[in-house]
Amino acid sequence: MNEGESKNLKLRYALRRLISYASPYRIGFIVAVLLLSAKLVMDIGFAAIQQVFIDTINNANMDALTRITVICAIACVIIICCLMLQHYFRFVMQSRMAWDIRAKLFDKSHRIPFRYLQSMHSGDLTSRNTKDAGMAMGMINSIVYDLGYNLLLCFISFLYLAKMDVWIALLALGSGPLVFLSGRFFDRRLRKLSTQIYAKEAELRGILQETLQGMKVVRAFSLEETLLKKYALEREKLRRMQLRKSLLNGLLWQSSAFINNLVMVICAALIALSALSGGTSAGEVLAFIILMGRVQWPFVHMSQTWGGVQEALGAADRVFAILDAPDEGAAHPLPESSSSPLASVEVAALQIEDVHYSYSGKKDNEASLFTGLNIHIQHGETIAVVGPSGSGKTTLVRLCNGLYEPTAGSISVYGKSVHDQLEEARAMITYVPQTPYLFSGTIRDNIAFSSSTASEEDIREAARLAGAEEFITKMKGGYDTILGEHGSTLSGGQRQRIAIARAFLRDAPLLLLDEATSALDNESERMIQQSLDLLMKNRTTLVIAHRLSTIREASRIIVLDQGSIVEEGTHESLLEMNGLYSQLYNIQFKSSEAEDISEHELLQLHSHL
Numbered sequence: 001m002n003e004g005e006s007k008n009l010k011l012r013y014a015l016r017r018l019i020s021y022a023s024p025y026r027i028g029f030i031v032a033v034l035l036l037s038a039k040l041v042m043d044i045g046f047a048a049i050q051q052v053f054i055d056t057i058n059n060a061n062m063d064a065l066t067r068i069t070v071i072c073a074i075a076c077v078i079i080i081c082c083l084m085l086q087h088y089f090r091f092v093m094q095s096r097m098a099w100d101i102r103a104k105l106f107d108k109s110h111r112i113p114f115r116y117l118q119s120m121h122s123g124d125l126t127s128r129n130t131k132d133a134g135m136a137m138g139m140i141n142s143i144v145y146d147l148g149y150n151l152l153l154c155f156i157s158f159l160y161l162a163k164m165d166v167w168i169a170l171l172a173l174g175s176g177p178l179v180f181l182s183g184r185f186f187d188r189r190l191r192k193l194s195t196q197i198y199a200k201e202a203e204l205r206g207i208l209q210e211t212l213q214g215m216k217v218v219r220a221f222s223l224e225e226t227l228l229k230k231y232a233l234e235r236e237k238l239r240r241m242q243l244r245k246s247l248l249n250g251l252l253w254q255s256s257a258f259i260n261n262l263v264m265v266i267c268a269a270l271i272a273l274s275a276l277s278g279g280t281s282a283g284e285v286l287a288f289i290i291l292m293g294r295v296q297w298p299f300v301h302m303s304q305t306w307g308g309v310q311e312a313l314g315a316a317d318r319v320f321a322i323l324d325a326p327d328e329g330a331a332h333p334l335p336e337s338s339s340s341p342l343a344s345v346e347v348a349a350l351q352i353e354d355v356h357y358s359y360s361g362k363k364d365n366e367a368s369l370f371t372g373l374n375i376h377i378q379h380g381e382t383i384a385v386v387g388p389s390g391s392g393k394t395t396l397v398r399l400c401n402g403l404y405e406p407t408a409g410s411i412s413v414y415g416k417s418v419h420d421q422l423e424e425a426r427a428m429i430t431y432v433p434q435t436p437y438l439f440s441g442t443i444r445d446n447i448a449f450s451s452s453t454a455s456e457e458d459i460r461e462a463a464r465l466a467g468a469e470e471f472i473t474k475m476k477g478g479y480d481t482i483l484g485e486h487g488s489t490l491s492g493g494q495r496q497r498i499a500i501a502r503a504f505l506r507d508a509p510l511l512l513l514d515e516a517t518s519a520l521d522n523e524s525e526r527m528i529q530q531s532l533d534l535l536m537k538n539r540t541t542l543v544i545a546h547r548l549s550t551i552r553e554a555s556r557i558i559v560l561d562q563g564s565i566v567e568e569g570t571h572e573s574l575l576e577m578n579g580l581y582s583q584l585y586n587i588q589f590k591s592s593e594a595e596d597i598s599e600h601e602l603l604q605l606h607s608h609l
């Protein structure tokens with residue numbers, strides 16, 4: 001297959017795929033197109049009525065003139081009503097189709113592999129979901145209404161014209177394809193440029209989003225100037241691309257208009273010659289010139305619309321790139337019976353078998369972070385994972401969560417494969433991240449979203465267990481308090497307690513916990529530790545440990561280094577080995593032991609007083 005054929009196939013595929021979004025609304029489209037025929041009556045009728053008017057005036061027939069005027073007025077009212085209805089239908093169809101594709105995109109963005117998502121900027125994803133999806137769906141409207149209508153207008157005007165003079169009608173019609181084809185020279189460039197423009201717009205949106213989100217850092221480091229320069233630089237690149245696009249569009253429109261006007265002049269000269277020889281009335285000449293425009297103009301219009309279609313295809317390419325991305329794992333629906341995930345405790349709680357993982361997706365060992373990782377955790381165990389920065393702790397938790405897919409090997413949670421039974425495996429997991437993510441909304445919603453069936457009592461109980469009840473009830477709005485973006489109106493400790501409340505409510509048997517490293521005051525720290533201890537009770541826990549107390553109480557400690565388990569055992573046995581753990585202990589944890597001891601001594605002192 002040559003390049004041209006493959007491009008045509010791609011174009012046809014993209015068009016067919018986009019039009020498939022219109023098929024559920026075909027009845028609405030048919031009604032809208034029928035209503036649009038009122039415009040056809042108006043466009044053709046305008047030419048015909050001109051002829052009748054002029055010939056009636058020439059014959060000085062007053063009665064006929066009054067009759068025609070009344071008929072025209074009534075027809076105008078009917079046509080205007082039809083067109084208003086048609087606009088309404090057109091809007092409803094377009095907004096429904098845009099909603100359908102946006103819902104698909106929204107759903108898909110929750111299913112595409114996390115690694116793929118990480119490689120994209122959230123601003124880019126937002127742009128694809130909003131602007132690009134809207135552009136792509138707007139194109140269907142253009143095809144159905146503009147192209148469809150113009151073809152019909154051209155056909156009927158041609159028939160009408162041919163009745164007057166078949167040769168001139170054929171000349172007007174014959175020039176149409178030339179007008180249309182002259183515009184096609186720009187298609188490829190226009191589509192490519194449009195894709196680049198949409199990508200650049202998304203990039204700019206990303207910069208703006210990042211600047212606003214990182215406002216605290218921006219101000220603290222006085223980065224306003226630097227970021228403004230970066231923004232202005234990218235904006236300038238966008239401006240140049242837009243300028244090129246507008247030049248291309250100008251060329252496209254003017255080249256078609258030029259050919260169109262040339263043929264118009266030739267046809268007008270021919271019809272004027274015919275009038276001079278006495279074969280045509282003044283009314284007919286006028287109708288002829290108007291109708292000739294009606295035959296030719298649709299081609300100019302179609303050429304321009306087709307240019308718009310190319311732009312919209314650029315947007316559609318970006319939308320399809322997301323929709324066509326593979327799904328993470330092979331999600332299966334939850335079976336009815338799995339409402340109590342704690343049921344099966346005989347199988348290993350977490351089984352990591354010969355797992356290989358590479359961020360590049362390559363299978364060779366050199367590129368891999370994990371090369372044959374094995375971890376088996378029984379129900380009720382608490383496993384602490386420690387290791388230097390970059391050793392793979394976060395990656396391990398994300399693999400267990402199914403956010404990343406191993407390049408080889410398998411992971412199962414209570415017998416459910418994270419690869420093949422992702423939803424079932426996830427139902428067994430509660431994840432408490434280092435930095436909890438809170439959504440805009442009430443405190444109640446933020447706790448409750450981890451369980452769709454939670455009652456008010458369940459929510460309050462979870463908050464109580466997480467040690468969050470006190471600060472929530474002290475707030476003016478209580479559980480109805482609206483949180484700012486990312487919970488910005490709460491303190492770090494309060495955000496963590498809400499995240500722990502979510503975990504209580506979810507009540508899953510495996511807890512994946514990434515302990516917070518950020519320093520909290522002693523009181524908050526102690527309360528959070530108490531809540532976490534309670535949360536870990538009767539659960540299996542895999543914890544990225546940053547606190548000495550967690551490490552000490554763990555059933556086992558796994559020491560990771562560059563993706564490999566280099567040591568494994570209890571706190572005491574590992575200290576005796578005098579290896580990496582012992583070094584980490586001396587650097588990271590000993591100071592917190594000193595704090596623990598001094599707190600302990602302080603308590604003892606208090607009790608003596």
Ligand SMILES: Nc1ncnc2c1ncn2[C@@H]1O[C@H](COP(=O)(O)OP(=O)(O)OP(=O)(O)O)[C@@H](O)[C@H]1O
Pocket residue numbers: 118359369387388389390391392393394395396
């Ligand atoms: N999205 C990513 N793409 C490519 N490489 C990554 C990505 N995320 C992490 N890495 C690399 O994988 C390795 C392990 O990272 P990981 O975040 O798992 O380490 P960690 O032990 O959790 O570190 P820390 O304690 O600093 O959080 C690091 O070398 C890191 O650079």
